[in-house]
Amino acid sequence: xxxxxxxxxxxxxxxxxxxxxxxxxxxxxxxxxxxxxxxxxxxxxxxxxxxxxxxxxxxxxxxxxxxxxxxxxxxxxxxxxxxxxxxxxxxxxxxxxxxxxxxxxxxxxxxxxxxxxxxxxxxxxxxxxxxxxxxxxx
Numbered sequence: 001x002x003x004x005x006x007x008x009x010x011x012x013x014x015x016x017x018x019x020x021x022x023x024x025x026x027x028x029x030x031x032x033x034x035x036x037x038x039x040x041x042x043x044x045x046x047x048x049x050x051x052x053x054x055x056x057x058x059x060x061x062x063x064x065x066x067x068x069x070x071x072x073x074x075x076x077x078x079x080x081x082x083x084x085x086x087x088x089x090x091x092x093x094x095x096x097x098x099x100x101x102x103x104x105x106x107x108x109x110x111x112x113x114x115x116x117x118x119x120x121x122x123x124x125x126x127x128x129x130x131x132x133x134x135x136x137x138x
Contacts, residue, residue, distance in 0.1 A: 002074055008048030008099050017048075017101050024126035028106040028116075029069070031123040033131055036098040045097035047073060051104040065108045072113075072120045073102070092124050096133050 008014065017034045024031050036042070049070055051062040080089040102123075108116055 002047060002070060006044050006047060008046040008101065013046065013099060014048055014101065017099050022127075022131040024123055024130055025105070026119050026122050026126075028104065028108055028111065028119050029123050030103040030105055031127050032101040032103065033097050033127045034099045035131065035133070036096055040098065042095040044077065045094055046099040048099070048101040049104070050101060055104060055106070056109075061109060065104050068108055068113075068116055069102050069104060069120065072117045076117065076120060076124075088121070091128060092121075093128060093132060094124070096128070100127075 008017075017032050020032070020034050022033050022035070024033075036045075047070075049066040051065050053062070056062045056065060077094065079085055080092065080094070083089075102120075108119075111119075
C-alpha cells in the first residue's frame with residue numbers, strides 16, 4: 001500500500017490534474033499527469049487511482065482493480081529507488097511529476113501480473129516522452 005503522504009485525496013487536486021489535460025493512454029489505462037513547478041522540491045508524486053462504474057459495476061471489482069494498479073506502481077517505484085533498473089529510472093524520472101492519476105479503462109482483473117506491470121511502465125514512459133521535461137544525463 002502507498003503511504004498516505006503519497007496518496008492523492010483532495011477533490012480539488014484531482015480537478016487540477018484533469019484540467020491540465022496532459023494524458024497518455026494504453027489499452028487498459030489512462031494516465032493523467034501534472035508537472036512539478038520549478039520552485040518545489042523533488043519528491044515522489046501524489047498518486048490517485050480511479051475506476052468507473054461502467055468498467056466494473058461491482059465495488060469489489062473496482063477496488064481490486066485499483067489495488068492491482070496501486071501495487072504495480074508501488075513495486076515499480078521501490079525497484080527504481082533500490083537501483084535495480086537504472087536505465088528505466090532515468091527514462092521515467094518520477095520526480096518531475098507533482099501528481100498522477102491512473103484511470104482504469106479496461107478489465108485488469110483478467111490480465112496477468114506481467115501485463116499489468118507493463119501497462120504501468122508503458123504509460124509512465126509515454127507521459128515522460130510526451131509531457132515530461134528533458135533530463136540531462138550526467
